[in-house]
Amino acid sequence: DAKTTQPPSMDCAEGRAANLPCNHSTISGNEYVYWYRQIHSQGPQYIIHGLKNNETNEMASLIITEDRKSSTLILPHATLRDTAVYYCIVRVGFSGTYKYIFGTGTRLKVLA
Amino acid sequence: DTGVSQNPRHKITKRGQNVTFRCDPISEHNRLYWYRQTLGQGPEFLTYFQNEAQLEKSRLLSDRFSAERPKGSFSTLEIQRTEQGDSAMYLCASSGDRAYEQYFGPGTRLTVT
Numbered sequence: 532d533a534k535t536t537q538p539p540s541m542d543c544a545e546g547r548a549a550n551l552p553c554n555h556s557t558i559s560g561n562e563y564v565y566w567y568r569q570i571h572s573q574g575p576q577y578i579i580h581g582l583k584n585n586e587t588n589e590m591a592s593l594i595i596t597e598d599r600k601s602s603t604l605i606l607p608h609a610t611l612r613d614t615a616v617y618y619c620i621v622r623v624g625f626s627g628t629y630k631y632i633f634g635t636g637t638r639l640k641v642l643a
Numbered sequence: 644d645t646g647v648s649q650n651p652r653h654k655i656t657k658r659g660q661n662v663t664f665r666c667d668p669i670s671e672h673n674r675l676y677w678y679r680q681t682l683g684q685g686p687e688f689l690t691y692f693q694n695e696a697q698l699e700k701s702r703l704l705s706d707r708f709s710a711e712r713p714k715g716s717f718s719t720l721e722i723q724r725t726e727q728g729d730s731a732m733y734l735c736a737s738s739g740d741r742a743y744e745q746y747f748g749p750g751t752r753l754t755v756t
Contacts, residue, residue, distance in 0.1 A: 563743070574647070574734055574747030575686065618685050622743075628698055629738075630676065631745065633685030 535619045535634035542640050543613075549606040551637050553619030556600040564595060565620040565631065566604045568613075575618060578604065609641045647748035649735050655754045656725055663721045664751045668737030675718050676745060677710055678734040679703065686734055692718060725755045 536554040543549040555564060563582050567575040579586055579593045581602070586593045592605040606613055616636040622629050648667045656662050668675050673694050678686035689708070691699045694715035704710075707725075712718040722729055732752050736745040 567747075572749075574736070574749050576747070577744045580743060628691070628693070629743075630688045630691060630699065631678075631686070633678075633687070635683070636685050 534632065535621060537617075537619050537634050537637045539635065540638040540640070542642055543609045545611060545641050545643050546608055549609040549613065549639060549641070551604040551606075551617050551619075551639065552601065553603070553634070554601045555619065555621055558599055558621055561625075563622040564593070564602050565622055566591070566593065567618045567620060568615040569618065569636070570615045578617075580622070609639075611641050611643060613639065614641045615639060647735055647737055647746050649733075649748040649751050651751060652749065653752045653754075655756065658725055658727060658755055660725055661721065661723045662725060662753065663719055664733055664753075666718045666720070666735030666748060668717070668735070669739070669746055672737035672739045672746070673715065674738045675712055676736040676738075677718070677720055678736065680732040680734055680750070689720075722753075725753075727755045729753060730755045
């Protein structure tokens with residue numbers, strides 16, 4: 532199964548953009564990249580996902596390199612509530628039978 | 644709908660005892676997943692149900708672990724003869740036909756003493 536590699540921790544100033552990188556060099560052509568975050572003592576929360584095109588929603592933007600070996604999650608204006616562990620995930624499987632392969636995540640700390 | 648719920652939230656048990664956890668998915672979701680998360684690690688996939696059928700089990704799910712989803716609604720995860728290495732957060736997630744997003748519950752934290 533494809534694996535992801537993320538830096539263990541990052542700091543970001545409140546109000547600034549947080550850019551969280553992820554390497555997934557062994558990803559296969561039909562495997563999606565997902566991002567979830569986990570705030571202490573809660574279950575992971577979905578943020579965004581993509582296959583090969585860049586994606587944007589109300590929470591974040593996802594930039595995937597053309598070779599799909601890496602991606603970056605962008606939180607455009609980080610707030611203190613964005614402090615969490617961010618997981619870059621490869622979704623494997625087919626036709627609704629999916630599972631997530633989580634990495635160890637990046638602990639993002641937003642500083643006032 | 645209030646999302647995925649899990650009970651109990653915390654469980655402390657002695658080594659060798661059996662424990663059972665319950666997960667209630669979002670009501671219209673037909674897919675249900677169990678994950679295990681140890682301290683400092685990301686969640687690891689354990690097993691997956693579509694309706695009442697258990698379609699995949701991880702190698703992590705030893706013979707002491709069993710999961711059921713008898714009527715395609717709630718699910719239970721049982722661990723027999725618990726060991727200290729079973730101490731972890733057990734997470735349940737569900738998804739519907741728009742299967743790209745899994746909704747996670749708050750987890751059950753198991754401590755084996």
